[in-house]
Amino acid sequence: MRFTLFKVVPLDWSLPVLILNLSNDRDADGCLTIYKSIFIALEATKKCFDYLYVISLLLITPGLILQVYLGLERLKVAADGDSVFYLVLRSLYAIQNYVMLCSPAVSAGLVTSAVEELKLILHEKLLHERGKEQEPQIQIFLDYVTGRPMRFTLFEVVPLDWSLPVLILNLCISYQIIIVQFTKLY
Numbered sequence: 001m002r003f004t005l006f007k008v009v010p011l012d013w014s015l016p017v018l019i020l021n022l023s024n025d026r027d028a029d030g031c032l033t034i035y036k037s038i039f040i041a042l043e044a045t046k047k048c049f050d051y052l053y054v055i056s057l058l059l060i061t062p063g064l065i066l067q068v069y070l071g072l073e074r075l076k077v078a079a080d081g082d083s084v085f086y087l088v089l090r091s092l093y094a095i096q097n098y099v100m101l102c103s104p105a106v107s108a109g110l111v112t113s114a115v116e117e118l119k120l121i122l123h124e125k126l127l128h129e130r131g132k133e134q135e136p137q138i139q140i141f142l143d144y145v146t147g148r149p150m151r152f153t154l155f156e157v158v159p160l161d162w163s164l165p166v167l168i169l170n171l172c173i174s175y176q177i178i179i180v181q182f183t184k185l186y
Contacts, residue, residue: 028140029141032144056101064101067097071086072185075087102168109162112152
């Protein structure tokens with residue numbers, strides 16, 4: 001399923017890239033309008049996304065830990081070729097769930113880095129447009145992007161960026177170690 005804004009602009013991580021490509025051919029006011037539209041659309045969906053993503057985190061993260069634990073348990077009970085194959089399959093399933101769980105965070109990180117690139121391009125354009133008629137428009141656009149950066153958080157607490165997959169992985173590994181120690185599996 002792909003969401004679009006006004007059936008023209010795709011609503012995914014490529015939005016700032018679209019603005020970057022359009023900024024060479026369009027005026028700054030048009031690009032500012034696109035950026036505002038994107039920001040409004042993201043703000044409108046944020047509350048629903050936050051609830052759904054937190055529910056996913058709460059349901060999938062224990063499943064990741066359980067998948068690896070079940071594989072380790074079977075490997076200990078019967079150390080044969082089938083057990084190793086079972087552990088590999090369980091681990092692959094856990095990796096698949098981990099990738100699906102982390103993809104929104106990676107996408108948000110891509111959007112954030114694209115907006116940072118957009119700021120650099122606007123600064124360069126501002127240097128080239130000194131004293132020309134486009135300078136006020138570019139300055140307004142740059143001020144808006146600086147004032148309303150696209151940084152994503154879950155309920156204004158957990159940053160939704162590149163650090164979230166590392167945080168999830170650290171959490172899963174820590175609890176996997178704790179569970180193995182408490183159950184005296186090894």
